[in-house]
Amino acid sequence: xxxxxxxxxxxxxxxxxxxxxxxxxxxxxxxxxxxxxxxxxxxxxxxxxxxxxxxxxxxxxxxxxxxxxxxxxxxxxxxxxxxxxxxxxxxxxxxxxxxxxxxxxxxxxxxxxxxxxxxxxxxxxxxxxxxxxxxxxxxxxxxxxxxxxxxxxxxxxxxxxxxxxxxxxxxxxxxxxxxxxxxxxxxxxxxxxxxxxxxxxxxxxxxxxxxxxxxxxxxxxxxxxxxxxxxxxxxxxxxxxxxxxxxxxxxxxxxxxxxxxxxxxxxxxxxxxxxxxxxxxxxxxxxxxxxxxxxxxxxxxxxxxxxxxxxxxxxxxxxxxxxxxxxxxxxxxxxxxxxxxxxxxxxxxxxxxxxxxxxxxxxxxxxxxxxxxxxxxxxxxxxxxxxxxxxxxxxxxxxxxxxxxxxxxxxxxxxxxxxxxxxxxxxxxxxxxxxxxxxxxxxxxxxxxxxxxxxxxxxxxxxxxxxxxxxxxxxxxxxxxxxxxxxxxxxxxxxxxxxxxxxxxxxxxxxxxxxxxxxxxxxxxxxxxxxxxxxxxxxxxxxxxxxxxxxxxxxxxxxxxxxxxxxxxxxxxxxxxxxxxxxxxxxxxxxxxxxxxxxxxxxxxxxxxxxxxxxxxxxxxxxxxxxxxxxxxxxxxxxxxxxxxxxxxxxxxxxxxxxxxxxxxxxxxxxxxxxxxxxxxxxxxxxxxxxxxxxxx
Numbered sequence: 001x002x003x004x005x006x007x008x009x010x011x012x013x014x015x016x017x018x019x020x021x022x023x024x025x026x027x028x029x030x031x032x033x034x035x036x037x038x039x040x041x042x043x044x045x046x047x048x049x050x051x052x053x054x055x056x057x058x059x060x061x062x063x064x065x066x067x068x069x070x071x072x073x074x075x076x077x078x079x080x081x082x083x084x085x086x087x088x089x090x091x092x093x094x095x096x097x098x099x100x101x102x103x104x105x106x107x108x109x110x111x112x113x114x115x116x117x118x119x120x121x122x123x124x125x126x127x128x129x130x131x132x133x134x135x136x137x138x139x140x141x142x143x144x145x146x147x148x149x150x151x152x153x154x155x156x157x158x159x160x161x162x163x164x165x166x167x168x169x170x171x172x173x174x175x176x177x178x179x180x181x182x183x184x185x186x187x188x189x190x191x192x193x194x195x196x197x198x199x200x201x202x203x204x205x206x207x208x209x210x211x212x213x214x215x216x217x218x219x220x221x222x223x224x225x226x227x228x229x230x231x232x233x234x235x236x237x238x239x240x241x242x243x244x245x246x247x248x249x250x251x252x253x254x255x256x257x258x259x260x261x262x263x264x265x266x267x268x269x270x271x272x273x274x275x276x277x278x279x280x281x282x283x284x285x286x287x288x289x290x291x292x293x294x295x296x297x298x299x300x301x302x303x304x305x306x307x308x309x310x311x312x313x314x315x316x317x318x319x320x321x322x323x324x325x326x327x328x329x330x331x332x333x334x335x336x337x338x339x340x341x342x343x344x345x346x347x348x349x350x351x352x353x354x355x356x357x358x359x360x361x362x363x364x365x366x367x368x369x370x371x372x373x374x375x376x377x378x379x380x381x382x383x384x385x386x387x388x389x390x391x392x393x394x395x396x397x398x399x400x401x402x403x404x405x406x407x408x409x410x411x412x413x414x415x416x417x418x419x420x421x422x423x424x425x426x427x428x429x430x431x432x433x434x435x436x437x438x439x440x441x442x443x444x445x446x447x448x449x450x451x452x453x454x455x456x457x458x459x460x461x462x463x464x465x466x467x468x469x470x471x472x473x474x475x476x477x478x479x480x481x482x483x484x485x486x487x488x489x490x491x492x493x494x495x496x497x498x499x500x501x502x503x504x505x506x507x508x509x510x511x512x513x514x515x516x517x518x519x520x521x522x523x524x525x526x527x528x529x530x531x532x533x534x535x536x537x538x539x540x541x542x543x544x545x546x547x548x549x550x551x552x553x554x555x556x557x558x559x560x561x562x563x564x565x566x567x568x569x570x571x572x573x574x575x576x577x578x579x580x581x582x583x584x585x586x587x588x589x590x591x592x593x594x595x596x597x598x599x600x601x602x603x604x605x606x607x608x609x610x611x612x613x614x615x616x617x618x619x620x621x622x623x624x625x626x627x628x629x630x631x632x633x634x635x636x637x638x639x640x641x642x643x644x645x646x647x648x649x650x651x652x653x654x655x656x657x658x659x660x661x662x663x664x665x666x667x668x669x670x671x672x673x674x675x676x677x678x679x680x681x682x683x684x685x686x687x688x689x690x691x692x693x694x695x696x697x
Contacts, residue, residue, distance in 0.1 A: 058098050071101075072108045079114055086118045086143075091129075109134035119145035120156040123163055130167055137200060139173035140164070144209075150180050150217070157183035165190070168197050175205035175248075181218040184208070184252065188221075194244075194261050201244055208251035212273045216282040221253045254290050265298040269305040286311045292357055295333045306343045310350055332357045344369040348413075348421040355401055355426075365408040369439070370422055372414040400461065402427040407467075409433065414440040416451045420458045431465055435472035437501075450477040450504055455484070456491055468492040469544075471499070478505030486512035489541040493652065496660070498542075499549040506553045510560035514567040515540040519657050538657035539567055547664035556670055558677040562684075568659045569685040661685050668692040 058064055063071065078090045091112050095105035105111055112132040117140070120126070130138075142160060144153045157178065168190060178184055184206055190197040191204075215222050243264055250271040272286040288311040295301065338360040346354065348370050406428050413419045419436065436459075438451055453476040456463035471492065478485055485508045489495070498513075500506055517540045545568065550556050665686050667678050678691040 055098065055100070058100065064100065068104050068107075071104055072111065075105065075108065075111050079111055086116055089116075091132075106132065109136040113137060114139045115141070117142045117160070119143075119148060120160040120163075121145070123159065126160075126164065130164065133170075135170065137172045138167060138170045139203075140171060141173075141175045143175075143177040144179050144183070146179075148179075150182065153178055153180060153183045154186070157186050161186055161190070165197075169199060171198060172200045173203040174198075174201060175203075175207070177205070177207040177209055177250075179208070179210050181208050181213050181215050181221060181252075185218055185220065188256065191261065192258065194258075203246040203248075204244060205248040206250070206252040207248070207271075210251075212283060213251050214282050215253075215284055219282065221256060222282070222284060224253070224256045251284070253284050254286060254294050259297045262294070262297050263300075265301050267303040267305070268295075268298065268301060269307065270309050271307040272309045272311075274310060288313045288354070288357065292333050295335060295358070299335070300337050301335055302337050303340045304338060304342070306341075306346075308345050309343075310346050311354070313353065332359045334359045336360075336362060338363055340365040340367075342367040345371045347371055348418050351422055352401065352425045356399075360403070362405050363403050364405050366403075366406060367410040368422070369412040370414070370418050372418060372440075400425050400427055402429070404430055406430060407432040410435040410437075412437040412439050414438065416454050420454050423459055424461055427461055428465075429462075430467055432467050433470040434465070434468055436474070436476070437472075438475040440475075450475055450502075452477050452479050453488075456488055463491050465492045467494060469494055470497045471495060472501065473499070473503055474501035476503050478503060478509050480505055480508055485509045486515060486541060489513065492542065493655075494544050495542040496544050497547040497549075497664075498545060499547075499666075500551070500553050500556075502552040504553070504555055506550070506556040507560050510556070510564055512541055513539070513545070514560075514563045516567055517656050519653060536657040537570065538655075539659045540656065543655040543659040546660050546662060548662060549664075549666040550668070550670050550673075551666070552669040554671055557672045558674075561667075561673065562677075562681065565662045565665075565681055565684050565686060569661050663687045665689040666692070 063074070066074075075090070075094050078094065081090070083090075091105060094111075095102045109132065112129045113136040115126060115129045115133075115138065117126060120142075142157075144156070148156065157176075176184060176187060187206075194201065244261060245264060246267040246269075247262065247265055248269040248271075251273065254270070270286065270291075272284075274285070286309060291311050295304075335358060338358070339362060341360075341363065343351075343354075346368075351368065351370065403426065407430055409428065409431055411419070411422065411434075413422065413436075415438070419438075436453075440451065453473060456465075468491075489509075489512050500509075517538050519536060519538065548561075548564070550561075663686060665678065665681060665688065667673050667690070669692070673691070675691040678689050682689050
């Protein structure tokens with residue numbers, strides 16, 4: 001056999017072996033495919049079982065036992081939270097928890113009706129929300145991305161308006177915030193046609209985030225504002241073609257809206273940077289003339305908020321009656337429905353000047369944060385004060401403004417001088433809640449240097465507050481002067497709640513609250529039936545006090561606190577050896593014995609007795625001879641007996657001898673009082689007593 005034959009034979013053998021291996025490989029692959037198929041079937045079955053298991057486990061949660069309608073309401077509450085991360089989307093999150101929640105989320109269009117956008121780089125996300133919201137009213141919050149340049153801001157704002165304008169008819173809440181002014185020009189055309197474009201708009205916010213923005217590139221906004229400020233207006237011409245209720249503007253020129261667009265406003269919030277010494281032609285600052293003009297167009301306004309804003313008092317609004325003066329007086333703006341004003345960072349001299357131009361007889365709440373007064377001429381000139389008329393700078397010569405409906409006043413000032421110069425030209429006969437806060441940061445850091453709370457005579461034109469029921473004092477020192485705290489408390493006979501926040505000298509105030517009066521109460525009835533006279537021990541000031549709160553008062557101690565509670569809750573927890581000094585009886589059951597010192601006989605302190613002015617002896621006025629008219633008219637009211645003053649004195653004395661119980665107590669971060677001491681006051685009738693810890697000494 002030659003070599004050629006040997007090679008052929010060897011090739012045949014190798015071919016047969018190779019064929020055998022191919023066959024075996026095919027068999028193995030078939031086995032592997034079958035096993036992979038089995039594995040896939042097992043995986044599918046496992047995943048189905050796991051999904052079913054997860055569904056069953058989810059059903060164990062109590063929330064999934066609730067009806068779908070209630071779960072939707074919970075989802076909506078989550079949607080309304082304001083999260084710091086603007087990329088967190090609650091609707092998307094809840095829709096990816098389980099199949100049930102996803103089905104519920106996709107079937108609730110309102111869940112997708114709040115759209116928060118930071119720029120418009122991903123329009124598909126906004127389109128998804130718009131589609132899933134169906135026909136639900138929309139709330140859109142748009143803000144420019146911090147990294148965008150002005151040109152990018154404009155392009156993205158234009159894209160946003162083009163791709164969403166088909167849904168403008170559903171928008172009831174629209175907030176647009178940009179770094180510059182130019183992008184906001186794109187929305188003005190739609191606002192001008194608000195009757196057809198935004199028929200359901202209720203809330204609008206236009207904000208320019210850069211402080212003191214330039215309008216060089218958006219000068220048309222300035223031109224519209226100027227032209228509107230010069231056009232004649234009348235409330236008879238104002239039409240109410242729009243239902244806008246809330247308007248918030250930040251650095252946006254005020255007079256860029258038609259009268260019909262703002263005629264139904266209920267709430268107005270303004271934020272404008274103050275005018276600077278380097279203001280250019282293209283810089284905008286709020287003028288008092290523009291503000292008054294705008295307010296004139298909003299007769300239904302109920303809430304006015306000025307945040308870090310003081311309008312420039314342009315010359316024609318300065319009050320000067322001299323014939324040679326280039327300025328003149330104009331009529332103030334009548335706002336019958338205005339209920340609340342919040343204003344931060346005016347000077348004390350700005351407050352009366354601003355309010356003198358607004359007639360708001362129904363004002364009920366005033367929240368005021370006054371900046372530390374400055375007499376620098378450049379600062380005052382930037383606010384529109386005429387330097388030659390220094391008397392006008394602090395409001396001299398202007399009348400007293402009376403607010404008969406004002407019930408809630410919050411005053412935040414820096415130092416004693418500011419507090420004493422804000423409210424002197426206001427009359428507040430119906431005040432019920434008063435909160436006074438010292439905001440001087442330097443004094444707060446050095447607690448012993450807290451300013452002394454001024455006398456109420458130096459704060460108010462009339463210090464008597466007969467209707468005041470709630471008083472809050474923060475970061476003040478109570479004067480140690482004898483009788484000063486008692487005099488302050490004597491101005492508020494119906495006080496029911498007293499709160500002190502980080503105050504010093506609280507012990508002097510506590511002494512005034514525990515001062516006692518002893519008197520005799522005559523039984524009621526036409527002839528004095530019902531037994532003999534009853535002798536009672538009461539309190540001299542604030543007989544209706546029921547609630548006490550101390551927050552960070554480091555010198556209030558338990559002995560003084562317990563004494564105050566005992567002086568008012570004694571009627572239900574009196575001790576057997578209590579010594580009540582007999583009072584001197586006067587007509588109508590009033591007495592005039594006052595006891596100072598210890599609050600019960602166990603403590604062994606002596607009692608001092610002094611004459612009580614409230615319980616002094618009162619003699620009835622002599623009846624005047626009255627000659628009736630021919631027709632037999634009744635006697636004059638001036639001759640009635642007993643007089644109204646006598647009756648009021650008797651009622652006040654009865655309240656003093658029967659004071660209300662202290663039933664509410666809060667002690668927070670007061671190092672001299674521990675929890676056990678506070679809880680022990682529950683045995684004296686304090687129903688709601690809470691101790692929330694104390695800072696280390």
